[in-house]
Amino acid sequence: MAAPRRNIELKASDPDPERSLAVVLGLGARDRGLLRQRDTYFRVTTGRLKLREEDPGGAVLIQYDRVDADEARESRYRLIPIEDPGALKAALEASLGTLAVVEKERHLLLWQNVRIHLDKVKDLGNFLELEGVATADSDLADELERVTRLTEALAIQPERILRNSYSDQVVGSSALVDAARQVMERAHAPYSRYRVGAALRAEDGSIHVGANVENAAYPQGQCAEASAIGALIAAGCKQITEVAVISDGEDFCVPCGGCRQRLREFIVPGAEIHVCANNGARQTTTLDALLPRSFGPEFLPG
Known part of the structure; x- marks a missing residue:
């Protein structure tokens, strides 16, 4: 089995998305446009499992493990492209049960190896997410340093940081x-x-x-x-x-x-x-x- 991919992640509420966009563009982030995502989370005994349907794009099954904490932390994940998301969703709902459905509009930007997500989540509000994408041999120090630099530039106070996932916020x-x-x-x-x-x-x-x-x-x-x-x-x-x-x-x-x-x-x-x-x-x-x-x-x- 292939080793999971790794990120350093931080998620926080965003009271001023326009300011956040201006800050990251001022740092030289590349604007990759808007995405519409629907994440269906399933009930599992360890970690998290969700089916993401994305427009534009396709569907992917995402399994990930990440400790809930109010700081930047490591996430280990696997991505499996899905050709028939409807059939897979029905099978997983029947066998595992659905935990939550999260719908959001995501503004994606890239800065160095960090994915910056400016998210508008249905029924929850505005958030920003930083994902420092790690190489296979990384010790995660560089990724943590870059996420920390962005956290400081965006003036993200500790009380704004989310410990858990959007699915936990929904349910x-x-x-x-x-x-x-x-x-x-x-x-x-x-x-x-x-x-x-x-x-x-x-x-x-x-x-x-x-x-x-x-x-x-x-x-x-x-x-x-x-x-x-x-x-x-x-x-x-x-x-x-x-x-x-x-x-x-x-x-x-x-x-x-x-x-x-x-x-x-x-x-x-x-x-x-x-x-x-x-x-x-x-x-x-x-x-x-x-x-x-x-x-x-x-x-x-x-």
Whole structure:
């Protein structure tokens, strides 16, 4: 199998696209015109998978892995040209399910080895994206330096930088809650008759789910959060960036004390935890609020 291609990427909101265009043209960027893109994202257990339909142009299947972070970061990706996007989309929707559809108008410019995207994304607004395209033998230092130079020239403040993808912005927390609700329906709870579903978003944007699994020997049962953490780790992920928990009871479903500690092992600081009721109500909190002054891996000797 061929090695994936690599970029150094940074994505940020853009309050003044006209200024951004003037800045990059002033730096000598080459204007490659406007593109219209429709990206269909599919549900996968690791990384991200999307079918891009582009006008002008054709269709390409894009698989990529990129850690969510509010800084320039590495992306590894594969591009597969597609002759029949309609048939492929139907097959992937049937087997994987669709996560989100993102439609955008993209103004493409090139500066040295950096692709500059001035994007107008439907229902989201204006953004700019910098992609430092790496050669096969690059250590990524030059690409990072060029993306950093553009970041400074464009005066991109840290608070404008997006941690995740457009698809995550489109689906928001609703996709996580929906995933938790769906897996709740498959819980094994014949003794308590209290079904629980949990959904975790990993550092690469993927969603991992788990349901409570009871046992006739009561201590051998497993909470939904523990099941979901096991699925996340089995998929090769290491961090939790967002959580949703729901039950079929009438009240908000809050993680038990043991699961709060389980989440503490992997959750990133400030990650949102959505505690949900079966009637659609939800409250959003953090682990700091649920487990104050907690004990974690950083307290253990190195």
